[in-house]
Amino acid sequence: MALRWLATGAAALAMAVATEALAEEARIAPLGFTAADVTPALAKKHELFLKDMLRGGVVVTAAREGASVRVGDHLLKAGGRNIVSAQLLAERAAKLKPGETLALAGLRGAERIAVKAAAPKAEPARPPRKLLAAPLLSLETGGHTAKIRDVIVRGDRLFTASYDKTVRIWSLSKKKLLRVLRGPSGPGDPGKIY
Numbered sequence: 001m002a003l004r005w006l007a008t009g010a011a012a013l014a015m016a017v018a019t020e021a022l023a024e025e026a027r028i029a030p031l032g033f034t035a036a037d038v039t040p041a042l043a044k045k046h047e048l049f050l051k052d053m054l055r056g057g058v059v060v061t062a063a064r065e066g067a068s069v070r071v072g073d074h075l076l077k078a079g080g081r082n083i084v085s086a087q088l089l090a091e092r093a094a095k096l097k098p099g100e101t102l103a104l105a106g107l108r109g110a111e112r113i114a115v116k117a118a119a120p121k122a123e124p125a126r127p128p129r130k131l132l133a134a135p136l137l138s139l140e141t142g143g144h145t146a147k148i149r150d151v152i153v154r155g156d157r158l159f160t161a162s163y164d165k166t167v168r169i170w171s172l173s174k175k176k177l178l179r180v181l182r183g184p185s186g187p188g189d190p191g192k193i194y
Contacts (some may be wrong), residue, residue: 025061026086030093031102031117032067035060035075035086057087057106068104068115075106098122136185142177144168149193165191 025036032131035058057076069075075083079102083089095117096102105114139145146164153159157178158170167181183191 026090028060028086028093029092030096030119031069033060033063033069033117035089037086038074057083058089068117070108073106073108073113075104076103078102093117093119138182138185142179161193163192165193167193 014078025034027034038057038059046070050122057074060071060073060075063069077083078089093102098119099142100114101118103114103115103116107113138168140168144166146162146165148160148162150161151158156172158172160168165185168177169179171178183193185191
């Protein structure tokens with residue numbers, strides 16, 4: 001029986017060595033760490049035992065401060081299921097809703113660990129802009145009701161922009177107002193013509 005396990009272990013090790021170049025890191029952004037598929041090079045770097053390496057899973061290669069996992073942790077299960085690859089773990093973590101947790105199990109050195117990693121909570125939505133409580137009365141006086149800010153002449157047209165939040169278009173030949181363009185009215189900056 002031991003000879004059979006050794007042959008199986010040797011075959012798995014040979015397969016891992018052959019696919020080492022294909023192993024990729026995956027950023028598990030919602031949970032605050034980066035992990036990579038277990039390869040012989042990573043196993044050696046993080047001092048994993050051969051029997052642990054053959055179990056599969058991923059190795060944490062980077063973790064933000066305050067994350068529930070540490071660099072070198074060998075994660076084997078997420079949410080009670082075996083971790084097949086770092087990429088699949090990243091996809092699973094991306095589906096977490098804000099504030100939702102994912103149970104992770106694995107090894108930290110020779111010690112078993114079980115931690116919960118939480119996706120960050122969503123930022124509260126900004127309150128909607130306050131609308132005016134009452135309608136705003138606006139009178140058409142035939143001219144600007146505040147200081148004129150700018151004047152432009154184009155052919156027969158005269159354009160005037162005012163602090164009253166309007167642009168008026170005049171006909172020079174007919175000496176009359178042709179059109180009034182109004183911005184949003186009300187107190188404050190919205191609607192100001194620059």
